Amino acid sequence: MLFGRNKTSGVEWLLVGLGNPGDKYDNTRHNVGFAAIDQLAEELRVPVQKLKYRSLTQTVELGGAKVLLMKPITYMNLSGEAVGEAARFFKIPADHVLVLSDDVSLPVGKLRIRKGGSAGGHNGLKSIIQHLGTDQFPRVKIGVGEKPHPDYDMADWVLGKFAGEDLKTITQAIQRAGKAAECYIHDGPDQAMNRFNG
Template identity: 55%
Template sequence: MFSKLKDFFGGYAPTGPIEYMVVGLGNPGKQYENTKHNVGFMALDILAGKMQANVTRLKFQSLCGDGMIGDKRVLLMKPSTFMNKSGEAVRSAMQFYKVPMENVLVLFDDISLEPGKLRIRRKGSDGGHNGIKNIIYLTGKDTFPRVKIGVGGKPYPDYDLADWVLAPFTSDARKQVDAALANIPEIVSLIVSGKTDQAMNRFNK
């Protein structure tokens, strides 16, 4: 499959209008780089590597890059607004490129899933995730596809949630997460190509 993916993610200069956005959620700054809450950034970096896209341009309060997935030009974004204000970056880019909500794919962490588990959804509520909550609040819509990446729940009920998601993974959990993240390019390519059902059937386990 990876040989096919290499062909699908064309290593050539992107052309045409931006038709799709893929947004990885996280917090800027080295202190957050390997934390559970930054798994959306990790996922986007893996996708960018496969697309040979440099996500280094400062625009829309984000680090941005773009490339081709099939015949679609795709904007890659890592908002630098901090998680709670992710919607500001997403809304700005959507308005500028006139991208419909249904063409905004968001990658983010989910504490309700075990480390390395994936859940693909066409739409839905925020599920208590502050980044998703802000995107829904500022755009007024929850009709965007998303890939939830499991990071595992708190070890006990009284454990502070912020401390949990802003802490790094254990070595075992990180191995499970890394294995799941390796599937992100294939998942994104399927969704952007209009094959969300196929992606869900293959990766929602």
């Protein structure tokens, strides 16, 4: 059942990278979702710069499907406003809204694919759950490492930038995240989890 999907547009999936807009957030831990979308766009040789649904967007063919790449420009904690708007417009069911986000509970560069689940304290995911009305949407979580000690401010940690070995590791992980998303769309969750949850 296609949930009466909007045939004219043909968009079948939303692939959403989470982050904060603005140069000062580039290369921060919280922006690895944006970075993964940028990396994918570079490989596909398309710009992600059409301003629609409160996001920078581009429609691409990925994994044999028509996919709208999205970078919400609402700031992280309001990401759901952009995602909800696009999902309603294209009549995309939640299980076809694939979100790329940072995860502080995973070691730097480790990927974890999930079919759904709680926000785990992530404000971007929390906002998307709120606006889609369900937590059953897939995500590729990109490990950015835990904060160095318990007293360290979480906001300072996620808004900090990668350096040294971590930068190399995360650069590779960002490339793999795009491939994981493509695999999820083309081969389904089980295949993607088997290949990329390492």
